[in-house]
Amino acid sequence: TQLLEQSPQFLSIQEGENLTVYCNSSSVFSSLQWYRQEPGEGPVLLVTVVTGGEVKKLKRLTFQFGDARKDSSLHITAAQPGDTGLYLCAGATGTGNQFYFGTGTSLTVIP
Amino acid sequence: DSGVTQTPKHLITATGQRVTLRCSPRSGDLSVYWYQQSLDQGLQFLIQYYNGEERAKGNILERFSAQQFPDLHSELNLSSLELGDSALYFCASSVWGEGTDTQYFGPGTRLTVL
Numbered sequence: 001t002q003l004l005e006q007s008p009q010f011l012s013i014q015e016g017e018n019l020t021v022y023c024n025s026s027s028v029f030s031s032l033q034w035y036r037q038e039p040g041e042g043p044v045l046l047v048t049v050v051t052g053g054e055v056k057k058l059k060r061l062t063f064q065f066g067d068a069r070k071d072s073s074l075h076i077t078a079a080q081p082g083d084t085g086l087y088l089c090a091g092a093t094g095t096g097n098q099f100y101f102g103t104g105t106s107l108t109v110i111p
Numbered sequence: 112d113s114g115v116t117q118t119p120k121h122l123i124t125a126t127g128q129r130v131t132l133r134c135s136p137r138s139g140d141l142s143v144y145w146y147q148q149s150l151d152q153g154l155q156f157l158i159q160y161y162n163g164e165e166r167a168k169g170n171i172l173e174r175f176s177a178q179q180f181p182d183l184h185s186e187l188n189l190s191s192l193e194l195g196d197s198a199l200y201f202c203a204s205s206v207w208g209e210g211t212d213t214q215y216f217g218p219g220t221r222l223t224v225l
Contacts, residue, residue, distance in 0.1 A: 043216050097210060100156065104154075
């Protein structure tokens, strides 16, 4: 069962453009994480958000957790080719460490 | 390099066969997780171990089993393989396996069932 839906599924943009990726669910999450995965490698954690409405910034990346803790967004400013990869959101529904992963957004930044 | 190692990197086998995937966690991590990633199902949590004991179970088939050994390495056993089992299998590890404890993923094992 897929609890988290991401949109868009695929995104191809020019270097320097801005973009937003969305992660939506009908379930409430105790915490939500964003990962980036490059071809042939495992996902790498970018950020963890735990409080409804929380906003975290990581250089050109801005992450927001929805007020109701059911959704999240990732905004990238002035995208660079190095941002290319598969972006995954993952939510935990309890106090455990079991995360449910989203459907993924494949981002390509063209130089 | 996450510090998590997985072997083998690639595995090609036939339907009906049994394979074992191995994972060594980062030094000091007590918890190990197994995930399956396929094009149609995305990244699916299979099972979690903490210090040798099963802690959580996800979408793991009965044909699959896992264990974590006293030295904390883990093995995922896949039996009676079917074409649909072809996927990337990732192992991840974390220190405590609770809350928002960061999971570090290995490079994966690509399984192809012919």
